[in-house]
Amino acid sequence: MDxxxxxxxxxxxxxxxxxxxxxxxxxxxxxxxxxxxxxxxPGCLIAMFLIIGIIFVPFGLLCLQTSNHVAEIIHRYDFxxxxxxxxxxxxxYIKDSSISKNCTxxxxxxxxxxxxxxxxxxxxxxxxxxxxxxxxxSDKQLRFGAKYTAESCSPVHRDxxxxxxxxxxxxxxxxxxxxxxxxxxxxxxxxxxxxxxxxSDREHKFGKNVFPSNFQNxxxxxxxxxxPTVPLSEQEDLIVWMRTAALPKFRKLYGIIEDDLxxxxxxxxxxxxxxxxxxxxxxxxxxxxxxxxxxxKNDFLGHAYIVTGSLSIFISILFALIHVKYPRPQGDPNRLxxxxxxxxx
Amino acid sequence: xxxxxRLVKIRTSxxxxxxxxxxxxxxxxxxxxxxxxxxxxxxxxxVMASDFAIAQFRFLERLLLVHGHWCYRRIAAMICYFFFxxxxxxxxxxxxxxxxxxxxxxxxxxxxxxxxSVAFTSLPVIALGVFDKDVSSRVCLEVPSLHxxxxxxxxxxxxxxxxxxxxxxxxxxxxxxxxxxxxxxQAVRQDGRVAGFDILGVTMYSxxxxxxxxxxxxxxxxxxxxxxxxxxxxxxxxxxxxxxxGLFSPAxxxxxxxxxxxxxxxxxLYWLSTLMIVVTALIPFFVYKISRTLYYPQYHDxxxxxxxxxx
Numbered sequence: 001m002d003x004x005x006x007x008x009x010x011x012x013x014x015x016x017x018x019x020x021x022x023x024x025x026x027x028x029x030x031x032x033x034x035x036x037x038x039x040x041x042p043g044c045l046i047a048m049f050l051i052i053g054i055i056f057v058p059f060g061l062l063c064l065q066t067s068n069h070v071a072e073i074i075h076r077y078d079f080x081x082x083x084x085x086x087x088x089x090x091x092x093y094i095k096d097s098s099i100s101k102n103c104t105x106x107x108x109x110x111x112x113x114x115x116x117x118x119x120x121x122x123x124x125x126x127x128x129x130x131x132x133x134x135x136x137x138s139d140k141q142l143r144f145g146a147k148y149t150a151e152s153c154s155p156v157h158r159d160x161x162x163x164x165x166x167x168x169x170x171x172x173x174x175x176x177x178x179x180x181x182x183x184x185x186x187x188x189x190x191x192x193x194x195x196x197x198x199x200s201d202r203e204h205k206f207g208k209n210v211f212p213s214n215f216q217n218x219x220x221x222x223x224x225x226x227x228p229t230v231p232l233s234e235q236e237d238l239i240v241w242m243r244t245a246a247l248p249k250f251r252k253l254y255g256i257i258e259d260d261l262x263x264x265x266x267x268x269x270x271x272x273x274x275x276x277x278x279x280x281x282x283x284x285x286x287x288x289x290x291x292x293x294x295x296x297k298n299d300f301l302g303h304a305y306i307v308t309g310s311l312s313i314f315i316s317i318l319f320a321l322i323h324v325k326y327p328r329p330q331g332d333p334n335r336l337x338x339x340x341x342x343x344x345x
Numbered sequence: 346x347x348x349x350x351r352l353v354k355i356r357t358s359x360x361x362x363x364x365x366x367x368x369x370x371x372x373x374x375x376x377x378x379x380x381x382x383x384x385x386x387x388x389x390x391x392v393m394a395s396d397f398a399i400a401q402f403r404f405l406e407r408l409l410l411v412h413g414h415w416c417y418r419r420i421a422a423m424i425c426y427f428f429f430x431x432x433x434x435x436x437x438x439x440x441x442x443x444x445x446x447x448x449x450x451x452x453x454x455x456x457x458x459x460x461x462s463v464a465f466t467s468l469p470v471i472a473l474g475v476f477d478k479d480v481s482s483r484v485c486l487e488v489p490s491l492h493x494x495x496x497x498x499x500x501x502x503x504x505x506x507x508x509x510x511x512x513x514x515x516x517x518x519x520x521x522x523x524x525x526x527x528x529x530x531q532a533v534r535q536d537g538r539v540a541g542f543d544i545l546g547v548t549m550y551s552x553x554x555x556x557x558x559x560x561x562x563x564x565x566x567x568x569x570x571x572x573x574x575x576x577x578x579x580x581x582x583x584x585x586x587x588x589x590x591g592l593f594s595p596a597x598x599x600x601x602x603x604x605x606x607x608x609x610x611x612x613x614l615y616w617l618s619t620l621m622i623v624v625t626a627l628i629p630f631f632v633y634k635i636s637r638t639l640y641y642p643q644y645h646d647x648x649x650x651x652x653x654x655x656x
Contacts, residue, residue, distance in 0.1 A: 020390055031476065038434070040635060058407075122530070127448075128448050129444070131450035132448065132449060140596050200603040235483050246544075248444065249529075250529070250539070289537075291535050308625045315628075315632060318388065322640070
């Protein structure tokens with residue numbers, strides 16, 4: 001009892017065994033680790049914003065320039081390809097298989113396009129990102145075959161006789177089946193339809209021994225048919241289509257043209273307008289585009305960099321002006337909120 | 346004594362703290378909002394009935410002024426930041442639903458969402474709540490009026506909470522619409538491939554992880570190896586997870602199969618848009634913070650800057 005009261009009052013009684021006070025663990029438990037405490041001085045901040053601006057603005061200009069060098073031709077054709085007789089009744093036109101769906105489009109090449117030129121089909125108002133649509137597939141069946149047909153594919157998993165549909169699911173059932181052929185005058189332009197899908201899809205998601213069966217043989221036809229003698233890993237259109245798009249407006253790769261297209265050339269596109277987007281008010285377009293190191297034609301990134309960079313420079317100039325016009329020593333007590341209310345500053 | 350404590354508590358509606366060291370103080374310690382028991386001369390009964398136990402009476406000063414101040418700031422910051430990071434993440438999902446016909450299709454792979462609060466953003470929050478320090482303990486003891494921040498509830502006022510939430514909303518808008526417009530609809534690489542649902546999800550998620558972690562780095566002003574480790578480590582964990590998860594078979598990883606290694610990493614557009622979006626999302630908060638501490642500082646800002654080693 002005596003020792004306790006002595007130590008409580010004086011606090012100077014030496015302990016028998018002093019604990020280690022220099023170990024790393026001690027510094028950790030005492031929350032006394034070596035630390036960097038950045039101080040925000042106006043000079044440092046002005047310089048930082050200026051540097052961000054100086055890096056971003058030229059970079060944005062570079063991105064814009066790269067995007068401007070990409071040549072793109074876009075033509076919407078679902079409206080123009082309907083013959084005059086059926087302009088008021090598109091659904092009758094598209095569902096009647098006796099009407100020829102061939103359609104010709106003339107496209108003028110405005111600038112020189114260097115190979116490889118990528119051919120895309122662009123759909124609008126098609127919600128490939130709807131939950132029930134995205135769920136309606138069976139990855140196991142695509143890889144390993146019919147015996148893995150899953151309930152997740154319903155309502156398109158078994159046909160009327162109860163045999164499994166390969167590939168099952170709404171995504172496969174709604175396969176896009178418009179066709180495009182290109183001619184330059186009388187010469188045909190060859191479109192390479194191989195290697196348009198992602199390599200991992202071809203090799204690991206779609207089986208080499210899985211063949212389509214019972215596909216699109218019901219009463220409701222959702223899209224294109226598949227050749228039952230070709231395994232799924234070589235059905236590149238299906239593979240491209242089954243990699244679901246993010247938004248209702250999307251493009252998918254159709255093929256690659258390995259020739260150059262020269263400026264002021266007129267190319268003729270022969271379209272097989274088979275796919276029914278008329279029922280749900282969708283739009284179809286064909287896109288020809290080159291690609292740069294940054295990808296396709298998109299000004300957004302360049303503009304965004306320029307905007308952010310300019311904003312940064314503006315902020316740094318603003319802070320510099322404020323600092324010059326209203327200099328105040330750091331830690332000036334006049335800036336404290338209760339002193340300012342008293343009429344100072 | 347417990348009757349007195351109860352009286353004070355009810356009539357003044359203030360938080361009460363009671364200190365005692367003996368068995369007769371047990372009632373008072375339990376009645377008060379915070380009971381501090383002192384171990385030693387009169388036994389351990391007071392310690393067992395208390396919320397905090399200290400060894401000597403003079404340690405009370407340190408408990409209140411140092412740990413009280415630190416803990417208040419940490420907890421207030423942690424809660425506000427927690428709201429911010431979850432709003433940033435959750436609202437990107439919400440904006441996506443507007444473009445997916447509100448069909449409840451998540452914008453990201455399921456396991457990304459599951460691991461968000463567990464692996465990618467949890468460690469920085471813990472570091473903020475446990476280790477953050479605005480001023481050293483010496484300054485806390487020298488400037489006792491810093492303790493008044495807690496009494497006046499400066500760091501957890503409604504304006505603070507709502508402005509953190511607003512910050513989260515703005516970040517999510519910038520992240521969502523930035524990723525959308527940068528990645529879609531054109532090709533994302535030189536080989537003409539376009540971005541589908543999977544690439545957009547990875548891009549947006551990467552932006553979210555970078556933004557919330559760098560936001561924390563901008564907020565705190567005390568960097569030890571722990572803070573560096575958790576902030577940059579969390580971002581690294583995200584990329585590591587993406588690579589490893591992408592190696593699992595497609596039956597398990599679904600849309601994430603090889604997506605980073607094959608599709609995103611070789612695409613300059615992915616990295617550049619991440620950089621642009623993250624910087625743009627962080628600028629508003631940073632400008633606000635600078636304006637606040639340089640031109641409209643409050644007392645605690647002054648003390649912090651006056652005691653910063655670089656200054």
